[in-house]
Amino acid sequence: MTSYVKTQRTFSFIRRYGWLVTLIIALGGLWAPRLGLLVPPIMAALMVMSLFGGKYWCGNYCFHGSLFDTLVMPRSRNIKTPALLRSRGFITLFFIIFMFALARRLITVFEHPGGADFWDRLGFAFVLTYLVVTVAGSALNIFLNPRAWCHFCPMGTIQSLLYKAGKYLPWTDSWGKKVAIKDGSLCLSCGKCSRVCPMQLEPHGELMNSKILHNGACIRCGVCTRHCPQNLLSLETPSKIFHKKEGNIIRLEKVR
Numbered sequence: 001m002t003s004y005v006k007t008q009r010t011f012s013f014i015r016r017y018g019w020l021v022t023l024i025i026a027l028g029g030l031w032a033p034r035l036g037l038l039v040p041p042i043m044a045a046l047m048v049m050s051l052f053g054g055k056y057w058c059g060n061y062c063f064h065g066s067l068f069d070t071l072v073m074p075r076s077r078n079i080k081t082p083a084l085l086r087s088r089g090f091i092t093l094f095f096i097i098f099m100f101a102l103a104r105r106l107i108t109v110f111e112h113p114g115g116a117d118f119w120d121r122l123g124f125a126f127v128l129t130y131l132v133v134t135v136a137g138s139a140l141n142i143f144l145n146p147r148a149w150c151h152f153c154p155m156g157t158i159q160s161l162l163y164k165a166g167k168y169l170p171w172t173d174s175w176g177k178k179v180a181i182k183d184g185s186l187c188l189s190c191g192k193c194s195r196v197c198p199m200q201l202e203p204h205g206e207l208m209n210s211k212i213l214h215n216g217a218c219i220r221c222g223v224c225t226r227h228c229p230q231n232l233l234s235l236e237t238p239s240k241i242f243h244k245k246e247g248n249i250i251r252l253e254k255v256r
């Protein structure tokens with residue numbers, strides 16, 4: 001059984017301090033509900049990015065993800081996410097319930113359009129959604145591991161669906177980054193990449209077969225690439241993955 005370790009995951013300004021946005025919207029929104037109007041642009045941004053980047057947003061820009069990786073991680077038990085929470089059935093059911101609840105809130109708001117408080121009511125519908133994710137996600141992640149919520153987060157589900165659609169677009173191959181291994185023969189099979197992976201994937205096992213990690217649950221956070229003792233892993237765009245051996249580029253692989 002894999003024993004997971006807590007490591008540095010925040011390699012950029014947004015990943016280090018994005019959690020402030022989460023608290024401003026989720027808690028500040030209780031007093032200033034219009035802060036919730038920031039949520040639709042955030043959702044739009046992650047949806048556009050997912051068309052070519054899959055769950056890249058989750059690993060690099062998500063403000064909740066920043067909260068989980070900074071404030072929650074030190075307090076988390078960091079144990080394995082139960083298979084049920086990763087199952088397609090649970091992910092689908094949770095997505096339907098979550099979206100139904102959000103839709104109901106929005107329908108209630110739009111039943112009485114206009115009025116001085118319309119934008120407050122609309123913002124508050126999103127504040128509540130943000131707050132639920134903040135509180136429920138943090139509690140679950142403290143109990144299990146810092147990214148347990150991310151296995152079934154509805155925003156992640158939306159990204160997965162859009163990425164499937166995005167594969168038919170011409171730019172997916174050029175922009176979307178994936179984890180790749182330079183030379184599998186140099187792998188020590190130490191499993192460190194798996195032990196540090198926030199999504200509890202097994203990059204080294206999967207990369208032995210395909211050289212590129214196609215796992216849809218990968219949030220492309222680059223944590224595994226930073227911690228491989230052999231420096232074998234990298235985040236690359238699939239259209240141009242260079243395999244280097246003894247300092248020489250020996251192969252340029254085109255991947256579809």
Ligand code: SF4
Nearest residue numbers: 197218219221222224
């Ligand atoms: S496989 Fe690597 S890039 Fe993907 S989620 Fe795990 S640590 Fe992040």
Ligand code: SF4
Nearest residue numbers: 187188190191193228
């Ligand atoms: S951390 Fe690097 S060397 Fe260790 S198993 Fe993963 S890819 Fe191989």
